[in-house]
Amino acid sequence: MFASISIWWISIITLCLLIFTIIYYFCTYTFNKWDKINVPYVQPIPLFGNFFYVAFGMQHPIDFYRKIYYELAGHKYGGLFQMRTPYLMIRDPEIINNVLIKDFSYFPNRGIYSDFSVNLLSNQLFFMENPQWKLIRKALSPAFTSGKLKLMYDQIKECSDELMKNIHKNFMKIDDKIEVRDMLGKYSTDVIGTCIFGLKLNAVSDDNSTFRKYGKSIFVPSLRTHLRELSLMISPTLLNILKFRDFPADATEFFHSAFHETITYREKNNIVRNDFVQTLIQARNDLVLNKSIPQGERFSESQIIANAFVMFAAGFETVSTAMSFCLYELALKKHVQDRVRQEINLKLSKNNGLINNELLIELNYLDMVLAETLRKYPPTFALFRKASQTYHVPNDSLTIEKDQKIIIPIYSLHYDPKYFTDPEVFDPERFSPEEKAKRISGTYLPFGDGPRICIGKRFAELEMKLALVEILTKFEVEPCEKTEIPIRLSKKAIVAMPENGIWLTFKKITC
Ligand code: HEM
Numbered sequence: 001m002f003a004s005i006s007i008w009w010i011s012i013i014t015l016c017l018l019i020f021t022i023i024y025y026f027c028t029y030t031f032n033k034w035d036k037i038n039v040p041y042v043q044p045i046p047l048f049g050n051f052f053y054v055a056f057g058m059q060h061p062i063d064f065y066r067k068i069y070y071e072l073a074g075h076k077y078g079g080l081f082q083m084r085t086p087y088l089m090i091r092d093p094e095i096i097n098n099v100l101i102k103d104f105s106y107f108p109n110r111g112i113y114s115d116f117s118v119n120l121l122s123n124q125l126f127f128m129e130n131p132q133w134k135l136i137r138k139a140l141s142p143a144f145t146s147g148k149l150k151l152m153y154d155q156i157k158e159c160s161d162e163l164m165k166n167i168h169k170n171f172m173k174i175d176d177k178i179e180v181r182d183m184l185g186k187y188s189t190d191v192i193g194t195c196i197f198g199l200k201l202n203a204v205s206d207d208n209s210t211f212r213k214y215g216k217s218i219f220v221p222s223l224r225t226h227l228r229e230l231s232l233m234i235s236p237t238l239l240n241i242l243k244f245r246d247f248p249a250d251a252t253e254f255f256h257s258a259f260h261e262t263i264t265y266r267e268k269n270n271i272v273r274n275d276f277v278q279t280l281i282q283a284r285n286d287l288v289l290n291k292s293i294p295q296g297e298r299f300s301e302s303q304i305i306a307n308a309f310v311m312f313a314a315g316f317e318t319v320s321t322a323m324s325f326c327l328y329e330l331a332l333k334k335h336v337q338d339r340v341r342q343e344i345n346l347k348l349s350k351n352n353g354l355i356n357n358e359l360l361i362e363l364n365y366l367d368m369v370l371a372e373t374l375r376k377y378p379p380t381f382a383l384f385r386k387a388s389q390t391y392h393v394p395n396d397s398l399t400i401e402k403d404q405k406i407i408i409p410i411y412s413l414h415y416d417p418k419y420f421t422d423p424e425v426f427d428p429e430r431f432s433p434e435e436k437a438k439r440i441s442g443t444y445l446p447f448g449d450g451p452r453i454c455i456g457k458r459f460a461e462l463e464m465k466l467a468l469v470e471i472l473t474k475f476e477v478e479p480c481e482k483t484e485i486p487i488r489l490s491k492k493a494i495v496a497m498p499e500n501g502i503w504l505t506f507k508k509i510t511c
Pocket residue numbers: 125126127137310311312314315316318319322374378379380383384445446447448449450451452453454455456457459460
């Protein structure tokens with residue numbers, strides 16, 4: 001009897017040991033990656049890698065990358081583990097330039113996984129991989145030429161006029177304190193609506209705007225997005241089993257049908273306009289309906305719709321957050337605000353008081369202020385790439401294997417005192433023509449770089465400058481008792497976003 005009990009115990013213990021060994025192996029077997037190729041790395045812990053505090057919402061990814069960046073100080077690159085997935089962080093500007101620009105053909109993709117069969121709206125420019133990415137980027141780029149931007153000016157101006165009306169209304173009805181991120185989020189929703197989709201959304205004046213509601217829901221930090229990220233870093237297979245979606249289902253449905261209706265309405269009614277919807281219709285004709293192109297190069301209807309969505313998703317939160325941080329810094333730095341206003345007023349007086357596209361182009365100091373805002377608060381805090389083939393780093397022993405995921409830590413580079421002295425200080429002089437000429441390329445990357453650089457960069461700059469000119473010529477912005485100093489960033493957001501909004505006082509300029 002004793003013999004059978006001990007056999008039973010031995011079997012149980014052996015089974016437990018076996019299960020423990022399998023789990024331990026699963027949680028750690030990727031961790032020898034950097035030792036094998038002699039790359040410095042930060043010591044991981046089973047399953048979580050270096051990502052433990054981020055996984056439990058105790059650390060912002062920005063702080064996480066910053067910590068790794070400094071632990072790898074003195075090295076051109078180094079390894080880290082986001083859960084079980086090994087990433088190569090590149091710190092050296094020359095290698096960064098090789099990856100983004102010079103040797104782009106080795107790194108054409110971001111390597112951000114999405115199962116397109118359940119995430120229809122992710123099947124677009126941002127997530128797409130070569131060769132499809134190249135085809136669609138070529139088809140959509142003509143929508144953002146300087147000629148096209150000039151044509152969009154009047155539409156953006158209409159939105160900024162609405163914005164100003166709303167600020168005045170708010171001013172008279174409520175008080176002089178405004179949460180600027182919400183207000184500017186409504187403005188950027190309207191701008192994208194009219195310029196990209198030809199839709200008058202009126203989010204600025206309509207508190208119940210559905211576009212605004214669903215737009216916000218894409219970026220609101222949620223447990224779903226967090227768990228999605230974590231399961232992906234543990235294993236894409238796990239993500240496929242758990243089927244976490246990239247975006248909430250109701251938002252996906254809403255945007256899919258809204259964009260589908262817009263495109264089909266234009267087609268049915270033969271409406272031809274010189275705007276982004278027209279570019280999408282053209283892309284649909286060339287890449288979906290054209291039977292003469294090879295099957296592999298053909299796109300689906302749903303991919304065209306997803307590319308309408310990406311302009312909305314990538315364009316509204318980034319712009320409104322950047323403008324809000326800009327106003328925040330100007331409120332804290334009165335002398336910089338005065339100088340911006342002086343420049344605007346000087347140019348306005350030479351332009352008969354008229355705000356137009358040409359005037360905006362001439363506002364060089366405002367450009368410097370915006371550039372410094374995007375240095376201090378880059379909405380996208382890191383760039384991602386994946387090697388599509390094995391790559392030997394020139395003049396170095398490192399070989400980057402095919403499929404290796406790469407992180408370029410924008411935020412850490414922007415705060416490295418080697419490249420930006422006193423990085424915590426907001427100083428637009430860093431972007432004077434002389435300082436810009438001295439800057440080491442590959443250290444300032446708010447819009448990314450190379451062929452995959454942000455497609456909406458110039459559109460965003462135009463939109464931001466116009467709203468800032470309108471606001472700063474009519475109001476002085478100041479901090480109030482609700483202004484958070486220093487500002488705290490949300491630990492869960494996928495873009496650099498203030499935790500509690502940005503409250504500022506608006507004082508009417510009377511003269
Ligand atoms: C302040 C505003 C903005 C910032 C800071 C910003 C930043 C970025 C960054 C860092 C990337 C990744 C670039 C890379 O990987 O090298 C990106 C990509 C992208 N952005 Fe923006 N963006 C802004 C506004 C916009 C706007 C207004 C639009 C659309 C109208 C837009 C559309 C896109 C798209 C579609 C991509 C993917 C491009 C591709 O993969 O080919 N962005 N953006």
